Amino acid sequence: MDTGNSQQEQHQRALIQRICERDQSALELLYHNYYPRLTRFIGRYTWRDELIAEVVNDVMFTVWEKAETYNHQCQLSTWIFGIAYNKARQALRNINQYSEDSLEDIALDSMLGIQDSGLKQLEQQDLLESAFKVLSPDQRAVLELTYFQGLHYSEIAELMQCPENTVKTRMHYARKALSIELKQHADTFLNE
């Protein structure tokens, strides 16, 4: 992502200014700039390829409509990914595929001290890929925003509009769920 890249951020903010002035060519530039990252994020969040194109266009349509409401208090990318998160979440709700993971919001304090054996069995990419399916959309979002988009947890909390500890908790549960899933795969493989 563009953290630390002030030149790119300034360029994108100039694009937003032009979008406020209803310049469609500026929107097209911003669209091309964000298209790979948005398709990636929405695809990983929803785990449904057929939703990606529609949600990306919903996001950029909202950027076009709401550009004047961007207050420059956060990075532009955080603002746009926040819209993407909400649109993707809404899309999943609309097809009745999404349910909140109540475990995710358990207070961080109640979980301290929990450790596990880790991801030692991680050897094959496709194994992990299948393991990702067991995660909730919000857990996948935290993983994706951390390791693919490179965001700090405070930025993720701002984007997902939740407390910072919730982000940490989601990451922790994602790690545990992946560990358990991969261990089961490994046990099955060894018993065959």
Place this chain on the structure above:
Amino acid sequence: MNDIDDSPYSTHEQVVFLLPWYVNNTLQAQELHAVTQHLKVCLLCKRELSNLRQLANAVQHSPSAEVAAPTLAFAQLKQRLETPPAQPSPEIAEVSTLSRAAKHRLLGKWTAPQVLALAASVALALVLPRILPWDSSWGTAYRTLSDAQVKPSAAHSLRVIFKADTAPEVLKSLLANTQASKVLGPDTQAMYTLEFNDDVAQPIILEKLAQLRQNAQVVFAEPNYGLVSQSTVLAQ
């Protein structure tokens, strides 16, 4: 962001939750210092760090979905931008603001013909009152308390019930004090109907009414309200 204890031995529970962002190099200076110091002394966190690095590597190399080229996708968005927004009627606009999920909840159990029938009924209910002729002189066959008219004489008339044990002389005195003439009573409910002359002002009548209500021998005192009959209304 939370402050972190400087001691490398007392920060394990905080550091273990920061490790994912140590791996992606986004921790701020104080957090980074605490994690770095703790990793020097904690084997558990070192092992977790190794696992998280593998996880980060796996996420970064996980495939993205194959999607349409951005040029093609943007063409669809541009078409949407250039489509003038529809101007729905207020009733339709209100419905269209429902989310797709809400629509599903509301209409999910209805078949298409049922939905159409419901829509037609609502449309008729909205349209019929506007197209059918209506003459207010027709009146209505029914009257309720809410649209009742008060008898013209009611403003100068009271109804009063006294306690059964009221002595005749006390009763006579009370009636005399009202300065109204007794028109009727006592009827079968022991009710007296009193009527004031037309030149008695309304405040005086209300004051007399208040005096009656304050008297211990009076159990009921109200203006002589009553409904005007339908024939009276139509004749006016």
